[in-house]
Amino acid sequence: MKHKIVITAQGHKGTLETLLREFDCGKLWEAADRGAFLKERAPRVRAIAHFGHSKVDGPLMDALPKLEIVANFGVGVDQIDLEAAKKRKIIVTNTPDVLNDCVADCAMALVLNALRKLPQSEAYLRSGYWPTRGPYPLCTSLGGKTMGVLGLGRIGEAIARRAQTFGMKIRYHNRSKKDVAYPYDKDAVELARNSDVLMVVIPGGAQSSKLVNAKVLDALGPEGYLVNIARGSVVDEPALLKYLQEKKIAGAGLDVFADEPRVPAEFFALDNAVLFPHVASATVETRKAMGDLQIENLRRHLAGKPVLTRVA
Secondary structure, eight states: OOOEEEEOSOOOHHHHHHHHHHSEEEEGGGOSSHHHHHHHHTTTOOEEEEOTTOOBOHHHHHHSTTOOEEEESSSOOTTBOHHHHHHTTOEEEOOOSTTHHHHHHHHHHHHHHHHHOHHHHHHHHHTTHHHHHOSOOOOOOOTTOEEEEESOSHHHHHHHHHHHHTTOEEEEEOSSOOSSSSOBOSSHHHHHHTOSEEEEOOOOSGGGTTOBOHHHHHHHOTTOEEEEOSOGGGBOHHHHHHHHHTTSSSEEEESOOTBTTBOOGGGGGOSSEEEOOSOTTOSHHHHHHHHHHHHHHHHHHHTTOOOSSBOO
16 A cells, blocks of 8 residues: 655656555645545654645644654755744655756856856847947956855765855855865855855744844945845845845845745846846756655655755
8 A cells, every 4th residue: 555645836847756656645735625635634644745835844744743854855954944843743755966966056156157157148149239230348266256055065075165166265254264275254144245255055944034134235235146046935036136226235146035036026137136036956966866865765664764965
């Protein structure tokens, strides 16, 4: 008999196909009556496969009293109430490491595009302006600039290594110092003050909500750039928009937003912002690896074996 699980939201196609093949899956996002759906599955559901921005909170856990594991597709677990899970002795897993390189590549693409204005220069060419208006205006080099990495975890370190190959200098801030050669700054404001590019890589959640605020943007200054591949919630989005509009910072590269997929239309009018639709890990290879790890955690737990990537 297949194990009964709940899937919270529409997710990666290949991963969903495997889940549907291997498990008896209930699709929570399709339930017309959420309460009735959960009540019907409650006696046998031991696992949740979690995708996207849906919440896995205490009430959902209580509605599934046999729940033992929440397997998340992705590294960030800010949509899962970890304290509620701990209280109920529910294991939470995520998919670290398999997406480090892909996200770091995208982060550097945002740096390149923000400083070199590559999308804007291509639009200039496609608009036919080159013959009539002359060469596209000069932009900014990466070499010799300082990147401040706000959150030097595994992805942050991968970004730092790439930035160094472009001739950039690295410094960082974490909640605690790491055994690395990069200079350490005591807080986000000091890091921004010492950086030309502030790279945001911190996890989402209540502790980091709007950590990058007006004070941080003031410290970054009119020649500084903000790049965010973390979570939209970690940046004060209205403040960032205002600072970009008023040229109080030089520019931004953003892969994440506060209310995805709804992005404030004012961002679209900016010529000093490069905007990606949350695609940092969006390659065929990486998404497959993420799904494989999510599923393997489910398989192992339901077979009575230790999971591979338990969230602390």
